[in-house]
Amino acid sequence: MTQGGQATGEDQQSVEPVLGLDLGGTSIKWVTMAGGTVTAKGQVPTPQTGPRDVLAALVGIARRAPAARAIGMAAAGVLDPVRGRVLHAPNIAGDWTSCAFSAELAAATGCPVSLANDARAFAWGQLRYGVAAGASDAVFLTLGTGIGGALAADGQLRLGHGRRGGEIGHIPIEPVDGRACGCGSTGCLETIAGGRALAELGADLVRAGAAPALAKEVGGDPDQVTAGAVVRMADQDPECARLVERAGRALGLALAGLVNTLAPEVIVFGGGVAAGLPAFRPFIDELLARHTLLIETPRIATATDGFAGAMGAAAWANEPPAGYPAPIRPGA
Numbered sequence: 001m002t003q004g005g006q007a008t009g010e011d012q013q014s015v016e017p018v019l020g021l022d023l024g025g026t027s028i029k030w031v032t033m034a035g036g037t038v039t040a041k042g043q044v045p046t047p048q049t050g051p052r053d054v055l056a057a058l059v060g061i062a063r064r065a066p067a068a069r070a071i072g073m074a075a076a077g078v079l080d081p082v083r084g085r086v087l088h089a090p091n092i093a094g095d096w097t098s099c100a101f102s103a104e105l106a107a108a109t110g111c112p113v114s115l116a117n118d119a120r121a122f123a124w125g126q127l128r129y130g131v132a133a134g135a136s137d138a139v140f141l142t143l144g145t146g147i148g149g150a151l152a153a154d155g156q157l158r159l160g161h162g163r164r165g166g167e168i169g170h171i172p173i174e175p176v177d178g179r180a181c182g183c184g185s186t187g188c189l190e191t192i193a194g195g196r197a198l199a200e201l202g203a204d205l206v207r208a209g210a211a212p213a214l215a216k217e218v219g220g221d222p223d224q225v226t227a228g229a230v231v232r233m234a235d236q237d238p239e240c241a242r243l244v245e246r247a248g249r250a251l252g253l254a255l256a257g258l259v260n261t262l263a264p265e266v267i268v269f270g271g272g273v274a275a276g277l278p279a280f281r282p283f284i285d286e287l288l289a290r291h292t293l294l295i296e297t298p299r300i301a302t303a304t305d306g307f308a309g310a311m312g313a314a315a316w317a318n319e320p321p322a323g324y325p326a327p328i329r330p331g332a
């Protein structure tokens with residue numbers, strides 16, 4: 001602010017509201033932020049009937065939410081931020097490739113639109129306003145259905161060549177006899193420690209009659225097993241404990257490699273499965289202690305607020321990471 005209370009151009013950018021949208025498989029969460037603070041938030045169910053209806057739901061949110069000067073949208077999947085298109089959205093129905101997503105959202109709302117991978121948006125929000133604020137070097141993991149990731153160095157997100165970097169969930173852990181991964185490879189971290197993998201492995205235990213407490217927890221229906229249920233039953237079913245230990249060790253091994261390479265100050269966990277982190281921590285901590293002997297042990301932090309992804313999208317709309325493409329503007 002200048003002396004007379006007039007906002008300078010730069011100040012104005014940060015105090016005028018921005019809208020962050022987090023497009024998930026089951027819900028669209030949104031926040032408006034001004035000056036680094038969340039001023040309003042909400043969520044609606046994600047339409048399961050394809051991109052046109054998802055777009056209509058997003059426009060509806062933008063019209064109901066407090067007026068914003070820019071919109072950021074976070075989505076899981078492969079994105080083309082230059083053209084503002086979703087190339088592959090694994091958790092949301094329909095063909096996205098024909099939808100000029102950002103351009104249509106910008107035209108309907110009159111706001112510039114930035115598109116960001118959900119894990120990278122989460123990381124940017126935490127780096128700017130969250131538990132990693134002020135950190136120079138950081139590693140981010142989102143534990144959800146899959147495992148997303150992002151890296152920061154010198155206080156900036158490092159998106160890598162083609163802006164595709166940070167795929168921590170696809171670090172190979174069991175490349176020889178591991179399970180098939182959605183990325184086309186085998187034995188990725190995500191196939192051992194991702195939410196979907198833990199739920200599937202837990203369901204297999206129920207089907208085999210190998211986890212009586214878990215079976216009771218889900219009423220005998222393997223299809224009702226969640227990652228959370230597997231973690232909760234680990235102190236009653238030895239086979240659930242084994243899955244949790246295996247997931248914790250896989251996370252610890254992947255992180256040990258990253259810590260040795262990057263020497264981060266902080267490792268930040270987010271996502272719905274991060275609530276189960278205390279169960280994984282002893283194994284993560286053991287592996288980090290054993291395999292990062294030349295490096296100072298990083299702080300481990302969690303950001304489990306369900307709106308952290310939307311907050312990151314808003315942070316992205318406010319100020320995208322250095323080197324990231326400009327937002328798609330209305331009429332562009």
Ligand SMILES: [Zn+2]
Pocket residue numbers: 169170181182183184185186188190
């Ligand atoms: Zn993979």
